[in-house]
Amino acid sequence: MVNIRPARPEELDAAIALWVEANGEIGVSATGHHENLQIWANRDDAALLVTEESGSLVGMLLCLQGRTDDGLGDVILALTHLTGLAVLPNLQRVGIGQELVEAAIKEARRTGRNRVTLWTREENDVARRLFDRCGFLPTGRRGADERGAITLHFERAI
């Protein structure tokens, strides 16, 4: 059982740094995405969940208020959108990623949301198995990330 909590505002840079490290080559090259994470995390209606080990952040997940047009349009009150799930490589495969997602679902339920969505890269088998374990189903939508990799859209009813 890991301790998951909302990040303090001054922890945002450290969280983004861990996201870059967790994503390896993709993290370094995906400047568009980590800049977006920084902007989205600063919104009043966003919640950045983190977990720490020995005083350092080791995992993060950003929970966004759902909006139409994939985040560009009007608020969808009943929807939470997840992005930026990351766990430092040396602490992967002990369950932190799943606990972060489960904590986000619990918080979404507590705040009256009835569904949670996310995108992941088609080739990201680890993340796809994790989301499958957490009850997410494919919606059939496909997209592309900032680097042009195919992404798939998933949804979980709560």
Ligand SMILES: CC(C)(COP(=O)(O)OP(=O)(O)OC[C@H]1O[C@@H](n2cnc3c(N)ncnc32)[C@H](O)[C@@H]1OP(=O)(O)O)[C@@H](O)C(=O)NCCC(=O)NCCS
């Ligand atoms: C995807 C990511 C967040 C998963 O984080 P994680 O903390 O390793 O996730 P979990 O530990 O919950 O699950 C990962 C695997 O470890 C296994 N595992 C979990 N606890 C375990 C334990 N105690 N002993 C052995 N294996 C364990 C899980 O069964 C899972 O196995 P699988 O890949 O065969 O399905 C992480 O790999 C990461 O940061 N990747 C880079 C960024 C990324 O791709 N993010 C997702 C974007 S959508």
